[in-house]
Every structure is written in C-alpha cells, then in structure tokens.
Amino acid sequence: MSNNQVRVRFAPSPTGALHIGGVRTALYNYLLAKQLGGKMLLRIEDTDQTRYVEGAEKYIIEALSWVGITIDEGIGVGGPHAPYRQSERKPMYMDYAMQLINSGKAYYAFDTSEELDAMRQALESQGSAFQYNAVTRVKLNNSLTLSEDETKAKIEAGEPYVIRLKVPAKEEIRFKDIIRDWVHVHSSTIDDKVLMKSDGMPTYHLANVVDDHLMEISHVIRGEEWLPSAPLHVLLYRAFGWESTMPQFAHLPLLLKPEGNGKLSKRDADLGGFPVFPLAWTNPDGSKALGFREEGYLKEALVNFLAFLGWNPGTEQEMFSMDELVTAFSLERINKAGAKFDINKAKWYNQQYLKLQSDEELAKTYLPDFESDKAIKIVHLFKERVTFPQEITQEANNLFTAPETFDATIVASKWNVDAQTSITAFAEAVPSIENFVADEIKHTLHDVFEKLGIKMGKVMQMLRVAVTGAGAGPDLMLSMEIMGKDEVTARLTKALNELPNL
C-alpha cells in the first residue's frame, strides 16, 4: 500500500480565527508534503462542543487558501477517510475506546469533575499536585476498584462516566522528535488521561491518535505546546498495537511576544497595532480582530516571513517564493527555540514583494477610478515609497487634493524674496508650456532660474511646499505632470496669494 507515502495533516479546532502560529504550522506541513510528493490533509478537531464557534471552519479554509496552501484531502475536498470532521466520526472513537477497555489498557471512571476538583484543591493547598495515576486510581471511583457487576450496574443505570487510559506505573517512555531528537519521560509523571468524555465525545488525545492512524499520517508536525502530551500519545499507539506504524513527530518552536515574555497573543497584536490573524475576524460577541490580508500584507510576504520564523535555508537568500520554499524546506533545519514575532520584518518583506508587483497590476487593483496611463504613472511615483499597496490609493488621493496649509518650518526658512520672485515667474511661465510633461516642466523651470540668476537649489523645496504643502515627497516634476497644467497653475496662484508678500 502507501506505506512510504508522506501524509501530513493540519488539524485545527474551530474555536475562532486561526492564529498566525497555526498558519505557520499548516505551512510547514504543506511544504513537507509538496516537497516529498505527499498529501496534505485538513481535519477539523471539533470534539469540544462548548468551544465551537460558527464560521471558524470556513475561516480556516479561506485563510489557508488565501496564503496558497492547498489541501489534497479532507475538509472541503473529501477523500478516502471521510468524514474529516471529528464530531462526525464520533461513533468510531467509542469502538476504539472499548477495544482498550477489553484489553485491560483502559478503564471506566465515575468520579465527578467536582470530586476531582476538590481533591486537586485540597492537595494544592498542601503544596502538591493531584494526579489520577497508578497510585491514586486504586482509591478512586472506577472499574478497577469496583466489581464488574457494580460497574455494569452503574453504566446501565445511566450514571455518567469517562474512560481513562491505564498508564503503566513505571516505564521509561522515549520517542524521537525530528526537531528535538530523543525525548525521555517517565510514565509515573503522566496522568491516566481521559480518553472518552462523559458526553460520549473523545478527548483530543484519543481522537488524534485514532485519526492519525486511520488516515495513515506519516508525520505529525505541530506546535511545541503538544510536546508534553506526546509521550501519552506514544503510549496510546502502543496500547492499540500501532507502534510500528506510528507517525514521526516534529514539535515546532512557538511564536513569542515581540516584547517581554510569553507566547504571542491577540492582546500583543492589539497593543502593537498589528494583526495576528491571517484574515480579519469578527467574534460572536461583535469584537473585531485585524487580518494580515486586510491590512495590506501580500500573501507572498506573509508566507516568506512566516517560513523564516523558526526555519532558515542555511544560505543568505532571504526572498523565497512558495515554490522555492517547497524545494528548500527541511524539518531538520527548524530551530528549537521559540521566535519572537517582529512585525518590522513582515513589513520589510511586504515592501520587497510590493516592489516586485507590476505597475499595471497595482494600477488596476488599487487605482481603478483612474484612467489607465495616469494610474500607472501614479503607481510608479509611489510604489517604492510605501509598505502597503492601499497606501498608493491614499497617496493618489492626496496628490489630487490641493494643500490646505504650507509646511511652517520650511516657509519660515525658505520663503524669501528669491523664492517669491522665481516662483511667481514660474507660475507665469506654466501656461505657456505646450506639452506639460516632467521634462518640459523642468526645462521651463531651468529657464526661469537662469534668467533670474537665482540658484535653483535654494528655492526647490519652497516650490514643492507651494505645490504640495509638504517639504518632502515624490519627484516634483512627475507629480506636477500628473496633476496637470491647470491644477498646478491654480495651486501656484493660491500659494502666492496665501504666502506673505515680501
């Protein structure tokens, strides 16, 4: 069969917007699959009905598709292991749990959440932690302490129960993580984790292992937050007798706050004024979150930026297209340490990719209201000066809005008799410029200055202020060409009227 085929999966929970760290996880999975000619699956882990959020699944699909991660199998596309939504696979999990019960690897437990919480609190006040494990389970309310008949009676009476894994008391568990090498954990530190909840749904641990096995997943690539439960998963593979086909693990370093300590959160994004979600998102309570896409980040830039947060090719190349990433990527070159999220780098990437876009394309999408030739000129004028494409639209609008005020500090230092006479002369010469293009405007300007014997350099900035109001900006000749003769004339007249007569 497909024993050697690479099959990876991205398995988010539909609890809200997909965090940017999740996008990176999906990206790394995708890169590996593509590189090795494998399959990328999308599975939805919705076993917690209480945290289910309407629209989250759709968001996940849209976000992945936007950044260019295509799904080969799973949600949205189907496949041989359907369904790919865990809630729809619910009946299967009980069968597998029963398999463990019957082989003595798992047991029923009747302790209520309240009872367990009470024990936790009691022990915590003494400075120790409660564990449901080999030493405590013999004193608790479960099928190990109850007789077979008692257990049966409780279940038949409809008493709520969970199914717990019977974790061996003393066993060294070790597994090889592609990124972290061998990880050792002693079974005594692992709880008898709940496998089936009292609502009949599996927990993450059970569902995840069962599905990864059934879906023939070859590599589990997920965030580092799963590292502590990986030994438990290994135990589960063993309990089911699936150890020989167990997937390889790769636990990714976390994305950290830009400043201070801890992992990147939405709060950091709000504080820093940048997004942590690929797409804008509105919570059920109406609160909104920014999205990279809506903020003007190009998907190429986001992908490149994300790929480099925790991975690098080992060369000095910084710019990578998705295709280049596919060939250059390797799990072995992923870092172990968490990476602080620096939005400046993302902005830099955005600028780089923006410059790579053609003037024509940008003109079409960002300046649709302008006549094509003019729009292209405007794009050319601003493309290398902005970080986000929508700034081109803003700049274009500014360009056609006559200044209300004139930069005061420049007026104070540069508005003098020479400036006034030369700008007045230039204003008079403008109407006679036949072909109102940058070169011609420049010639006229040169002539004016030459006749007056005034140094151009002394007045140029003041001329800019007269025309645009600001002391700095894009090429002034080109700007005037785009504004047109009438507009320039009007602005010069206005400036000459409003600036003090010297």
Add this chain to the structure above:
RNA sequence: GGUCCGUUCGUCUAGGGGUUAGGACACGUCCCUUUCACGGAUGAAACACGGGUUCGAUUCCCGUACGGACUACCA
C-alpha cells in the same frame, strides 16, 4: 510546585572544537537624489553564568540562572 523543552547582536538567525563569530530586520553615518523614499556603502551590536573534557571551547558534558510550554471530561 512538578514534568518536559529551550538559551549566538535589540529582533530573526548562520556557524560549530582553532573563524576578524557571517547574513537579514531595526538603528547610526556617508553616497545617490535640488527633498523624502528606494538603492548602494559603511558603523555600532551577540556566543547567559560556573564547572569539567581538551593542547584549545561559543561549539561536547554536567550544573546554575533565566525563559517557555504543559500540568482540564480544552485543543
């Protein structure tokens, strides 16, 4: 608290027993530009600490410190 994972410039990172410890972002300076930006050049800037091992450790080992994750009938 316990378990696990980690630690190279401010940030992302390369490197790996003998290097002027390399690149990128950000920052400074200069050049280009009659402005600004882009671009180019250049500068400042790092191996957490303490013990080993070794002729030699930033690199290997052990501790310590610090950071992180996990510690739910959440994923």
